[in-house]
Amino acid sequence: MRCDACPRDAVIDQPYRGAHLCSAHFSASVWERVRREMHRQLPRFRGGTVAVALSGGKDSAVALATAVRYFARRPNVRLVAISVDEGIAGYRPATLRAAAALTGRLGVEHVIVRASAALGVSTDEGVGRLPGTVPCSFCGVWRRQLLNRAARDVGADVLVLGFNLDDLAQTVLMNLARADLGRLARMAPHRDRAPGLVPRIAPLAQVPEREVYLYARLSELPFDHGECPHASAAARNVFREVVWRLEEEIPGTRHALLRTQAALADLLRTGSDAGPARCVDCGEPATGERCRACDYLRLARNPLMGAARS
Ligand code: SF4
Ligand SMILES: [Zn+2]
Ligand SMILES: [Zn+2]
Known part of the structure; x- marks a missing residue:
């Protein structure tokens, strides 16, 4: 094909737009989509600190490399990569090494936050203390809070996340299936700055997962291919499968799910501008009396509470 x-061989097909591209035109098309999203999601950005969540996997590697390129001619922009070490044996150490290799190569400041030090519990310990709870539920909540705290600590004006088109389409469907309109409306990209929360953006929103992977490979970015040992229990796996099937049958479904989210978020935002409350335990932003990170921390510190509840 x-x-x-141009006359070169294609390295990828894009069924959602009926296109085939060679490596040079493919890389240019990914960069153009990321550049446009960055511009759209971060309008009127005059300079400041941009934090990038860096797990060491392909998505965040591409998010960091494209952020470096995007801000290359802006001396008034400071980039900081933030990695969270949740404490997952056999997985996280290798991804952190890849993250360090990338930040070293790109010359980007790198901050690593360890859950065991910041929260007093690692994800692996949480698995032992919260039997019957899907690890991703507390791990994801803790990581989001640690990322937000670290981004705030470095004075970040915005936090760049490496979510790709597939990730976001899955999250839209998950929130719809759970009737969780609050979370649907709060998905990145954020336009407003809520107290205590660093606004998150997702510049890879228009790039499918396999294109992020190919772009990372063609750009020779160091990233780790490992998979978290707890990932198989994630509810997201079902939605990944469903979105993949839908996209196969009806190319363009992922883009349509994102447009659905954007339209609903506009409707849902009206009249709910009060912003999040503060958690009574840790003072971080919360949607209820206590934040979800502290809900899980209380259970992890005293598993009997969980037993009594269930
Ligand atoms: S797959 Fe789940 S448990 Fe593993 S790092 Fe991600 S959120 Fe945490
Ligand atoms: Zn070409
Ligand atoms: Zn809290």
Whole structure:
């Protein structure tokens, strides 16, 4: 198959837009989508500190490398990569090494936050103390809070996340299936700054997962291919499968799910501008009396509470 834009061989097809591209035109098309999203999600950004969540996997590697390129001619922008070490044996150490290799190569400041030090519990310990709870539920909540705290600590004006088109389409469907309109409305990209929360953006929103992978490979970015040992229990796996099937049958479904989220978020935002309350335990932003990170921490510190509740 030939590239649609030149005589070279195509390296990828894009069924959602009926295109085939060679490596050079493919890389250019990814960069153009990321550049446009960055511009759209971060309008009127005059300079400041941009934090990038860096797990060491392909998505965050591409998010960091493209952020470096985007802000290359802006001396008034400071980039800081933030990695969270949740404490997952056999997985996280290798991803942190990849993250360090990338920040070293790109010359980006790198901050690592360890859950065991910041929260007093690691994800692996949480698995032992919260039997019957899907690890991703507390791990994801703790990581989000640690990322937000670290981004705030470095004075970040915005936090860049490496969510790709597939990730976001899955999250839209998960929130819809759970009737969780609050979370649907709070998905990145954030336009407003809520007290205590660093606004999050997702510049890879228009790039499918396999294209992020190919772009990372073609750009020779160091990233780790490992998979978290707790990932198989994640509810997201079902939604990944469903979105994949839908996209196969009806190309463009992922983009449509994102447009659905954007339209609903606009409707839901009206009249609910009060912003989040503060957690009574830790003072971080919360949607209820206590934040979800502290809900899980209380259970992890005293598993009997969980037993009594269930
Ligand atoms: S897959 Fe789940 S448990 Fe593993 S790092 Fe991600 S959120 Fe945490
Ligand atoms: Zn070409
Ligand atoms: Zn809290």
